[in-house]
Amino acid sequence: MIPTTILSASIKRFTSIDIFITMWIFFNIFKTYKKRNLDKDIRIFRDTILNGDFKEGRKYVSSYLSQTGNFIPLYEEVFRSALYEVGKLWETNKITVADEHLATATVEMLMNEQFPYIITDQQKDYKAVVTSIEGEQHQVGSKMVADVFESHGWDTYFLGSNLPTNELLKYCRAKQPDILALSVSIYFNMAALEQTLQVVRNEFENLYILIGGQAFLHGGKTLFSKYSNLRYFSNLIDLKEFIKEYEK
Numbered sequence: 001m002i003p004t005t006i007l008s009a010s011i012k013r014f015t016s017i018d019i020f021i022t023m024w025i026f027f028n029i030f031k032t033y034k035k036r037n038l039d040k041d042i043r044i045f046r047d048t049i050l051n052g053d054f055k056e057g058r059k060y061v062s063s064y065l066s067q068t069g070n071f072i073p074l075y076e077e078v079f080r081s082a083l084y085e086v087g088k089l090w091e092t093n094k095i096t097v098a099d100e101h102l103a104t105a106t107v108e109m110l111m112n113e114q115f116p117y118i119i120t121d122q123q124k125d126y127k128a129v130v131t132s133i134e135g136e137q138h139q140v141g142s143k144m145v146a147d148v149f150e151s152h153g154w155d156t157y158f159l160g161s162n163l164p165t166n167e168l169l170k171y172c173r174a175k176q177p178d179i180l181a182l183s184v185s186i187y188f189n190m191a192a193l194e195q196t197l198q199v200v201r202n203e204f205e206n207l208y209i210l211i212g213g214q215a216f217l218h219g220g221k222t223l224f225s226k227y228s229n230l231r232y233f234s235n236l237i238d239l240k241e242f243i244k245e246y247e248k
């Protein structure tokens, strides 16, 4: 047994710095543990979609949602992370193009299954047109963006990928949206984005335009200050914050 006088003397010797360092170490151990688990989970989900195992994917989604109850972390921390992992495997020739297509299709099916829970009855008097620009075949990111608008009760028109610019103009004329959201994943489509922005701006002087997508990881940021009423967002949480501000 340690005599209480010795014990209390040694406790007193702990300074607040010691306590801070100990807490910091524990916090980091906890963070690493959580990240390892998340990485492991993402790998499991990645393999599930690579196998096109919709039923297993659905189980994963429902268990994830029972913990978080929110579709945005599901979209970004699970679907987006797993698809980025699929991209790495494809880039390094570890999987085939067919595997990658199946994985994407499985995610799209799982997303569509969430749609009835995302839409709300509280309709607002705002309209958003969301699409991936001409030449751009990636559409999962823009569908996620569309779903965030839907969850806010906006009339949302998701026009998929590779939409010819003249068709986009026609559609905007017909719908007169409050916001046009454009997605670009491939860096070599940046010039096409700029062209799209120019023609849209010529006709719709004040239309609010949102841009986003992985292409901006490689550059293109000079565009952000070039046009008025244009905002870039890299993720759905920032987009959601923007929508809330816009609605005020």
Ligand code: B12
Pocket: 075, 076, 079, 080, 083, 084, 085, 086, 087, 088, 090, 091, 100, 101, 104, 135, 136, 137, 138, 139, 140, 141, 142, 144, 145, 181, 182, 183, 184, 185, 186, 187, 188, 210, 211, 212, 213, 214, 215, 218, 232, 233, 234, 235, 236, 239
């Ligand atoms: C699936 C896939 C495809 C599918 C797409 C099918 C579909 N239904 O969408 C197909 C087979 C068509 C395809 C084709 C190609 N692909 Co591909 N593809 C992918 C893959 C594996 C997943 C894409 C995805 O869905 N990601 C998940 C989504 C959710 O992420 P995200 O788009 O970044 O979106 C998030 C944010 O960026 C943001 N966001 C996105 N858009 C917007 C818009 C707004 C307004 C806002 C606010 C936010 C926002 O919100 C989302 C949620 O956080 C990626 C790997 C990767 N790293 O993503 C490669 C990838 C994107 N492809 C790549 C390439 C090179 C190609 C091809 C050129 C291959 C080829 N040689 O043919 C072609 C190009 C075709 C074309 N012209 O577009 C590269 C792109 C490199 C680059 N940035 O330039 C990647 C990164 C793979 C790699 N590691 O090299 N691909």
